[in-house]
Amino acid sequence: MLETSPFASDVLFHIGPMPITLPVVTTWGIMGFLVFLSWVGTQSDRFVEAGGLGIALEIVVETLTSQIDNIVGAKTAPFLPLLGTLFLFLVFANLSAIVPGLKPPTGHIETPAALATIVFFSVHYFGIRMQGWKNYLRHYARPSALLLPLNVLAEITRTFSLMIRLFGNMMSHEFVIAIVVFLSGLLVPIPFMVLGVLIGIIQAYIFTVLATVYIAASAGRIKIE
Amino acid sequence: MDIHAISIIGAVIAVSFGAIGPALAEGRALAAAMEAISRQPESAGPISRTLFVGLAMIETMAIYCLVIALLLLYANPFVT
Numbered sequence: 515m516l517e518t519s520p521f522a523s524d525v526l527f528h529i530g531p532m533p534i535t536l537p538v539v540t541t542w543g544i545m546g547f548l549v550f551l552s553w554v555g556t557q558s559d560r561f562v563e564a565g566g567l568g569i570a571l572e573i574v575v576e577t578l579t580s581q582i583d584n585i586v587g588a589k590t591a592p593f594l595p596l597l598g599t600l601f602l603f604l605v606f607a608n609l610s611a612i613v614p615g616l617k618p619p620t621g622h623i624e625t626p627a628a629l630a631t632i633v634f635f636s637v638h639y640f641g642i643r644m645q646g647w648k649n650y651l652r653h654y655a656r657p658s659a660l661l662l663p664l665n666v667l668a669e670i671t672r673t674f675s676l677m678i679r680l681f682g683n684m685m686s687h688e689f690v691i692a693i694v695v696f697l698s699g700l701l702v703p704i705p706f707m708v709l710g711v712l713i714g715i716i717q718a719y720i721f722t723v724l725a726t727v728y729i730a731a732s733a734g735r736i737k738i739e
Numbered sequence: 740m741d742i743h744a745i746s747i748i749g750a751v752i753a754v755s756f757g758a759i760g761p762a763l764a765e766g767r768a769l770a771a772a773m774e775a776i777s778r779q780p781e782s783a784g785p786i787s788r789t790l791f792v793g794l795a796m797i798e799t800m801a802i803y804c805l806v807i808a809l810l811l812l813y814a815n816p817f818v819t
Contacts (some may be wrong), residue, residue, distance in 0.1 A: 631743060716791065720795040
């Protein structure tokens with residue numbers, strides 16, 4: 515049952531010398547699906563004759579804006595594209611286990627690592643863009659210059675924990691389902707899979723909220739601590 | 740005892756002892772949040788949002804232990 519390591523990913527096919535794994539294919543599928551959905555939903559004229567899909571997308575964007583507004587405070591506009599896309603991608607990626615035969619790409623370490631790297635670099639990008647070079651670099655020595663190494667260390671470890679949190683939750687849930695299937699019959703894992711829907715959405719929410727807090731803190735405006 | 744048995748014992752110890760602290764901490768955090776919500780039901784939204792983020796932070800410690808255990812079982816650097 516547990517012969518395959520959770521750190522190895524299953525290779526589907528090769529393009530030249532490069533192996534293409536299942537998480538990569540799933541990720542590209544989700545990306546294509548989201549782009550297609552947004553493109554179809556925004557074809558009609560906004561507010562005038564938006565169809566059902568257009569209205570649904572409006573509701574999603576409105577909710578995301580108000581949620582991020584609650585954390586950031588005023589002027590969410592520069593953060594919304596990144597954080598909203600992050601949340602939508604994570605929800606679809608975490609819930610892709612519902613489709614038979616698919617596995618959540620976030621259950622392998624590469625996808626959370628890539629997402630955490632994006633958050634790591636966008637923290638610096640927004641910090642420098644909103645505060646300027648000098649103010650942004652000065653905040654590393656803010657309470658006292660003695661804390662400079664600790665601040666730099668915290669920058670790295672929180673990115674690492676962002677990655678490990680998402681990976682650990684999704685992968686361990688996959689593991690639990692595999693163990694339950696092994697121990698009991700066919701229909702017993704269904705409640706666990708329903709729990710997996712909840713876990714997937716909560717983890718997507720937590721990842722997005724933490725990314726929002728990090729970015730807003732580096733941009734110099736935050737409401738909750 | 741060979742290295743495999745020691746790795747399995749190490750993984751069990753890591754998960755079981757690593758789960759104690761986060762479990763106690765999550766219980767305390769949840770109890771405090773419940774008390775705060777029952778005192779001020781109108782501020783349930785911000786409290787539960789902060790609670791979720793805090794629980795995720797606490798839970799990360801247990802997840803670290805799980806990852807260490809899985810590393811010992813599947814990606815052990817000392818098993819050739």
